[in-house]
Each structure stands twice: as structure tokens, then as C-alpha cells.
Amino acid sequence: MTGVLTEDGVFVGGGGEGYGVPQQLTLKYGNRHGLIAGATGTGKTVTLQILAEGFSSAGVPVFMADVKGDLSGIAAAGSETGKLHKPFMERAETIGFDLNYRSYPTVFWDMFGKKGHPVRTTVSEMGPLLLSRLLGLNDTQEGALNIAFHLADKEGLALLDLDDLRAMLRHVGEQAKEIALEYGNVDVRSVGAIQRQLLVLENQGGDQFFGEPALELSDLIRTDSNGMGQINLLAADQLMASPQLYATFLLWLLSELFEELPEVGNPDKPKLVFFFDEAHLLFDDAPKAMVDKVEQVARLIRSKGVGVYFITQNPTDVPDGILSQLGNRVQHALRAFTARDQRDLKRAAENYRTNPRFDTEIAIKEVGTGEAVTSFLQSKGVPGVVERTLVRPPQSRLGPLTDAERADVMANSGFGAKYDTTVDRDSAQEILARRADAAAKEAAEAEAKASAQSGAASKLDDSFAEFNNARRDEPASKAKPRKTSTRSSRSDSVVTTFGKSLARQLGTKTGQALVRGVLGSLFKSR
Structure with a gap:
């Protein structure tokens, strides 16, 4: 009997009569990426779950999105009283698998903070x-x-x-x-x-995705006290209502892993395995520059010890440049109802190393639920011959946790104190607001000073005017009426001129002060 792990890797499944040799994903090539494809209802979720169990058992942390909400059961053990126990035991006996129900160390994350710890970035x-x-x-x-x-x-x-x-x-x-x-x-x-x-x-x-405390990648790449890899499960059922946000978040996380993790060459097992469910959302209407970036990350991130596995309905959802890098493949049934479906089926079959025992195209069309056409990298990274495979049953629960069970897992994760409370520290909004307030205050003070100086000049003008009027009202001297009048006129002219000159000077300084106040505050704010 075979357990979750074989001598070299993760046990995926095997077969009885009419099926091929037992299939395993070699840990040494786990960072060479992979593909899980197939129509709705053909068993992709179970395959995703059993691969996550296998990597975790090997001490490899896993990150995956729970798109439909039914992967949370990986945190609880399967049950012998469940309705699936009998068919699971029959499948296990057929393929020679030692089925022992158990739970796996799981941490729940949720961008909206409802079904998991908040996951944020800046x-x-x-x-x-x-x-x-x-x-x-x-x-x-x-x-x-x-x-x-x-x-x-x-x-x-x-x-x-x-x-x-x-x-x-x-x-x-x-x-x-x-x-x-x-x-x-x-x-x-x-x-x-x-x-x-x-x-x-x-x-x-x-x-809710943007803010602090931001997610630290080291909190995803952990093992528990028994050496089991931590399974990080992103609650994505609500997130899928905004597919662009979902795809961008996962692409950001992939890019961050690429940027921050050190080079490790060819490790004996991956440092982290990243499952990208509903992968077609990443490429729908994506500009060429974006697709090129994903292809570059996929090509180079394996040297960081990260394996990326795309899950989608049809292999044609993934661009050829990326598809060619996916060495480990599990292909569930494809339905060929239209001419386009038939072309896609033919293309999918052409991506496998042929097996003389059966026609790959026919096998992909005929395999039932829980069965798959598989090919995994073998010695020296050579693709294995395609085989028809019965996928092993999961050891954890197949189906979602209850709300109470999820809450209990979250309470014991140890991440609540770190991520559950938002922190709002001093940043661009606060700094720019203070600059604007300081500029407004300085401008107001300059304006008040200008008004005061302008008022003083106006009062001086009024005083000079009153003085001139008083001189004009005085009776002229009988002895020298003409000279007195001329002298008075000149005196008025000099006094008036002096008053106006002083007023102009005050006005000019006021204007300069106002300009300096406004422009100075603007330059300080820049």
C-alpha cells in the first residue's frame, strides 16, 4: 500500500485494469510548475486538494484560493461516517492507497476580513x-x-x-x-x-485590500511543529464577484514572491507551491505587456523554489508561452460539443507524450469524474508518458467547514493579533493636508497684514487731505495775497506729493509682502 508520499514525491493516483502505472509528482521537479485542467464537475477540486495535502505532508507550504468555498474542509479530517467513505475506500483499495483520515495545518485569509485574516498590501x-x-x-x-x-x-x-x-x-x-x-x-x-x-x-x-499592516510573505512560508507545510487558503467566493481584483491580487502576490525570495537553484523540494485557480481570469483581455510579465515571472520564479500550478477548464486558456513551461499536468475530461471544442481537445492531446496503449484524445474525452490523463516530469526533467489515472481520495474532509469550525481555526492561527486590526499611520494624505493648511494659514496672515498696512496708508492720505482743506479755508494775507496763495499752493503740492509717494511705497511693500506670502507658501508646500 502507498501513502500520501512515495519515496520520491507526492502520490497522485494509480489504476486497476485498463489503467497505467501509479503516478507521482516528483518533489525535485515540483517547482517546474503544472496544470490542472478539465470541464466543470470532472474533479479538478479534488485533485487540487490532494496535491495540497501531498505538498504539506512533504513540508512544503501551499497557497491557494478557495473559489467556490469548498476547500476549507482541508483543515478537518475526513470521516468514516460520511457518505463518501465507502466509495473512497473502494477507490483506495483499487489503486493501492493507504487511506488514513487526517486534517492539515491551515490558515484562512480573506481580503474582506470576514472568512479569514485580512490580507493587505500598500x-x-x-x-x-x-x-x-x-x-x-x-x-x-x-x-x-x-x-x-x-x-x-x-x-x-x-x-x-x-x-x-x-x-x-x-x-x-x-x-x-x-x-x-x-x-x-x-x-x-x-x-x-x-x-x-x-x-x-x-x-x-x-x-479594504490597501492599507496596513501589509502581508509579510514570510507568514505564508511556514511549517508547523510536526514539519507539515502550512496551507494558506484565500477565501475567494466573494472576491470572484470582482474578477479583475482577484486576478490582480494573485499576480501581485506572485510578483512579490519573485522580487523578495532569494535564488535557491534546484532544491530537493519547492519552497512554496502556488495554485492559481480560475487562471483564465489572469489572461482575459490582458495587454501583451502583462502577459509577457507573467511569462517572465513563471520562467524565472522556479529558481526561487516556487512552483506555480494553473487551474482552469481548458488548457487553451493559458497562453502558449506559459503553457510550454508547465511540466506536471493533470487533465480531466474535456467536452467536445462544438467544432471549437473539438479543436481544443485535439490541441490538448498534442501536448502530451504519446502512450501506444491508447489514444490520448479519446482518453481525455472519455475519462470519468475522479479520473484524469496525467503526465509528470521524470528523471532529468523529461516529461513522462501520458497515463490514464484514478485520482486518489483525499484524507481531509471533502466539503466546507462550518462557520464555528472556521472561527476556531482562525482563533488558533496566531495571526489575529498581527493582522486583524487596521493601522493608519502618517502618509501622503495627512502630509499633503498639513501642507495645504499651512499654506492657507500663511496666505491668510499675509492678507491680514496687507489689509492693515493698506488701512494705515489710507488714514495717512485722509490726514493729509484734511490738512490741505484746512489750509485752503484760511483767509489770505492782505499784504502779499499772490505770494501767500502761491506758497500755499506749493505747500499743498509738496504735502500731497509726499503723502501720495508714501502711500505708494506702503502699497508696494504691502503687495510685495502678499506675493511673498502666497508664493512662499506654495514653494514650501512643494
């Missing part, structure tokens, strides 16, 4: 490329977003959440003319379009 860590894809921005809008990120870095403004990004975009819009010579024109309409898309993202709940 806007800065997401970066403009992925954020542009998430928001569906065009090239012009993406350019404006890149400028916002660059200015934030230059001015030391941390972009942690969506409020920070909104504040930074307002700052860019207000400084559009000043930054045009250095960064190019920034269309305020593009800034407005980005703000509207941020509102849409917030309405979808995406604002």
Missing part, C-alpha cells in the same frame, strides 16, 4: 503597472498615474491606501503646469478619470 507595493491594469486605465491615464507615483517617491510621500493615492492625484492636478516641463503634460481629465475608477474599485470593496 498602494506603493502594488505599483503603477498592476494598479493600471486593475483600474482598466488607458495609456494616457497610466502615464498620469506613473507621474503621481514618481512624485510621491521624490517628495517622500508614502502611498499606503486609496485615500493617499487620491490626495496625491489631486496634488498632481494642482501642480500640472509646474511639472509639465519636467514630466510632460498632465491632463486634468485623466486625473479625474483615475479618481472615478478608484471610486468604482472602492465600491467593489477594493479599498
Whole structure:
């Protein structure tokens, strides 16, 4: 009898009469990536569950998304009283598998913080490329977003959440003319379009994904006290209502693993296995630059010890450049109802190393639920001959946990104190708000000072005017009426001229003070 692990790897299944030799996924080639494909209801979820069990038993941490909500049972042991126990025992006997029910160390994560510990990142860590894809921005809008990120870095403004990004975009819009010579024109309409898309993202709940404390990757790559790999399960049933957010989050996580993990070459077993369910969402309407990035990450991340396994209905959902890198494959049944389905079936069959005992194309069409056509890398990384395989039954529960059971697992994970409470530290929004307040206060003080100086000048003018009027009203001297009149006129002219000159000087200084106050505050705010 064979257990979850064989001498070299993870036991996947075997066969009785009409089936091939037992199939295993060699741990040494677990980081060479893989594919689990098949139509709805053909057994992809069970295959995903038993592979996660196998990697965990080998001490390899796993990350996977629970799209339908039924993978949470991996945290509980299967039951001999369950309705599936009898068929499971029959399958185990047929393929020579020693079925022992047990649970696996599981940590639940949830972007919305309802069915798992909150998983967050910051806007800065997401970066403009992925954020542009998430928001569906065009090239012009993406350019404006890149400028916002660059200015934030230059001015030391941390972009942690969506409020920070909104504040930074307002700052860019207000400084559009000043930054045009250095960064190019920034269309305020593009800034407005980005703000509207941020509102849409917030309405979808995406604002809960951005903030702190941000997820530390080291908390995903752990083993328990028995050496079992931690299974990280992302609750994605609600997240799937926003498929763009789901795909972007998983792509971000994959990119972060690529950026942060050190090179390990060819390890004896993977450091982490990453299961990407509903993989077609990653590539639907994705620009070529994005697909190229995914292909690059998939090609290089295996040297970091990370295996990536794509789960989808049809292998054609995955671009050829990525599909060619997936060495470990489990192909469940494909239905060929249309001409296109038949072409896809033919293409799927052509991706396997042929077995003279059967026609691969026919086998893919005929295998039943819980059966698959499999091929795993063998010695020196050579693809194995395709085989028809009965997939082994899971040792953990097949089906979801109850709410109480999930809550109990979360309470014992040890991550609640670290991630469950949001932290809002000083960042771009607060800093820019303080700058704006300081500028407004300085401008108000300058205006008040200017008003006071202008009032003083006005009073001086009034005093000179009253003095001139009083001199005119005095009776002229009989002895020298003409000279007195001339002297009085000159005196009035000199006094008036002096008063006006002084008023102009005061007015000029007031104006200069006001300009310095306004421009100075603007430059300080920059």
C-alpha cells in the first residue's frame, strides 16, 4: 500500500485494469510548475486538494484560493461516517492507497476580513503597472498615474491606501503646469478619470485590500511543529464577484514572491507551491505587456523554489508561452460539443507524450469524474508518458467547514493579533493636508497684514487731505495775497506729493509682502 508520499514525491493516483502505472509528482521537479485542467464537475477540486495535502505532508507550504468555498474542509479530517467513505475506500483499495483520515495545518485569509485574516498590501507595493491594469486605465491615464507615483517617491510621500493615492492625484492636478516641463503634460481629465475608477474599485470593496499592516510573505512560508507545510487558503467566493481584483491580487502576490525570495537553484523540494485557480481570469483581455510579465515571472520564479500550478477548464486558456513551461499536468475530461471544442481537445492531446496503449484524445474525452490523463516530469526533467489515472481520495474532509469550525481555526492561527486590526499611520494624505493648511494659514496672515498696512496708508492720505482743506479755508494775507496763495499752493503740492509717494511705497511693500506670502507658501508646500 502507498501513502500520501512515495519515496520520491507526492502520490497522485494509480489504476486497476485498463489503467497505467501509479503516478507521482516528483518533489525535485515540483517547482517546474503544472496544470490542472478539465470541464466543470470532472474533479479538478479534488485533485487540487490532494496535491495540497501531498505538498504539506512533504513540508512544503501551499497557497491557494478557495473559489467556490469548498476547500476549507482541508483543515478537518475526513470521516468514516460520511457518505463518501465507502466509495473512497473502494477507490483506495483499487489503486493501492493507504487511506488514513487526517486534517492539515491551515490558515484562512480573506481580503474582506470576514472568512479569514485580512490580507493587505500598500498602494506603493502594488505599483503603477498592476494598479493600471486593475483600474482598466488607458495609456494616457497610466502615464498620469506613473507621474503621481514618481512624485510621491521624490517628495517622500508614502502611498499606503486609496485615500493617499487620491490626495496625491489631486496634488498632481494642482501642480500640472509646474511639472509639465519636467514630466510632460498632465491632463486634468485623466486625473479625474483615475479618481472615478478608484471610486468604482472602492465600491467593489477594493479599498479594504490597501492599507496596513501589509502581508509579510514570510507568514505564508511556514511549517508547523510536526514539519507539515502550512496551507494558506484565500477565501475567494466573494472576491470572484470582482474578477479583475482577484486576478490582480494573485499576480501581485506572485510578483512579490519573485522580487523578495532569494535564488535557491534546484532544491530537493519547492519552497512554496502556488495554485492559481480560475487562471483564465489572469489572461482575459490582458495587454501583451502583462502577459509577457507573467511569462517572465513563471520562467524565472522556479529558481526561487516556487512552483506555480494553473487551474482552469481548458488548457487553451493559458497562453502558449506559459503553457510550454508547465511540466506536471493533470487533465480531466474535456467536452467536445462544438467544432471549437473539438479543436481544443485535439490541441490538448498534442501536448502530451504519446502512450501506444491508447489514444490520448479519446482518453481525455472519455475519462470519468475522479479520473484524469496525467503526465509528470521524470528523471532529468523529461516529461513522462501520458497515463490514464484514478485520482486518489483525499484524507481531509471533502466539503466546507462550518462557520464555528472556521472561527476556531482562525482563533488558533496566531495571526489575529498581527493582522486583524487596521493601522493608519502618517502618509501622503495627512502630509499633503498639513501642507495645504499651512499654506492657507500663511496666505491668510499675509492678507491680514496687507489689509492693515493698506488701512494705515489710507488714514495717512485722509490726514493729509484734511490738512490741505484746512489750509485752503484760511483767509489770505492782505499784504502779499499772490505770494501767500502761491506758497500755499506749493505747500499743498509738496504735502500731497509726499503723502501720495508714501502711500505708494506702503502699497508696494504691502503687495510685495502678499506675493511673498502666497508664493512662499506654495514653494514650501512643494
